[in-house]
Amino acid sequence: MQKPPTPVNEAQRLQALRSYDILDTPPERDFDDLVAIAAAVCDAPIALVSLIDEQRQWFKARTGLAARQTPRELAFCAHAILRPDQTLVVPDARDDARFAGNPLVLDDPNIRFYAGAPLVTPEGHALGTLCVIDTKPRDLADKQHQALTALSRQASRAMELRRVSRALARQLQESEWYEHRLLQYQSELEASNAALEASNADLAALTRTDPLTGLPNRRAFALALEQAVARSHAAAPLQVAVLDIDHFKTINDVHGHAEGDRVLLAVADALRLYAPGPGSVARYGGEEFLLLFEAPQPQAQLQCEFVREAIANLPLGLPLTVSIGLAAYRTGEEPAATFARADQALYAAKRGGRNRVVLAESE
Structure with missing residues (x-):
């Protein structure tokens, strides 16, 4: 077994991963649907949306596997992110020097076949993969290979949409709060001299609150x-x-x-x-x-x-x-x-x- 090398852009890759604020979040249907489709299209018992952080491989979505995460050094996906533009296919893990002694191959879940398409940000950082796994040696048909790659692009878009939506929601919430405050002050200023004095007092309090x-x-x-x-x-x-x-x-x-x-x-x-x-x-x-x-x-x-x-x-x-x-x-x-x-x-x-x-x- 070979420990996966660290990508040359690891610092930027991890910074990009954190910007999505997705690690250790609850399951979401968009990602669950993608792994279900990947498993069905590729006729694989296990499918995952896997994200690689500093020390671990964490699963945002999974089917056919109980574990929520594994050590990074054992992760097939940690090898897959080294080539963001390619889908990594391992027909038989026991015949591949990178994985032959891997505990995940020798013991549960007994991985023999693996195919992982990287999840890539618009800036080109590979954050993880959409992957399928089988307990017997095999390969992907061309159409299955193309479908897995297409599904990984959909997973990447879902992550980006999730990030942008959350950022917009935060901005909207802040905007609504400021708008509410501005309207409140405007109403006070238009009321009377007494209201003006009250507003000035509120403004002074805000500078100290x-x-x-x-x-x-x-x-x-x-x-x-x-x-x-x-x-x-x-x-x-x-x-x-x-x-x-x-x-x-x-x-x-x-x-x-x-x-x-x-x-x-x-x-x-x-x-x-x-x-x-x-x-x-x-x-x-x-x-x-x-x-x-x-x-x-x-x-x-x-x-x-x-x-x-x-x-x-x-x-x-x-x-x-x-x-x-x-x-x-x-x-x-x-x-x-x-x-x-x-x-x-x-x-x-x-x-x-x-x-x-x-x-x-x-x-």
């Missing part, structure tokens, strides 16, 4: 810290915590940005429950949040631990943890300096293994 979670943003949090400093005496303790969702990029890459937004909203809701008071929780940016405690550091640290455990127990259907850095405000320093020390403690929490609270070093 995160549009996704509805939490105050970093600017509003800095103002809340300044106000807390102004109303407290010099010895009053103030603590700032920076919270970061662990492996958030992986959530977006694997589950999609819509799922990432759902996680951000759930974390924001949890933080509201544990917020010490109005304006004391904010979205810092990306997957980071801020907490302000007008309390001694041990009490703030305990509250951060409660937050960390509460988020780890959110019923989201996927593992979720956060890392937190906590720093005490020093009399006379700028808020940015407090943020920076809390941020350094956060990175220490990341380096220490994540899912923990770390205190900033004291001078």
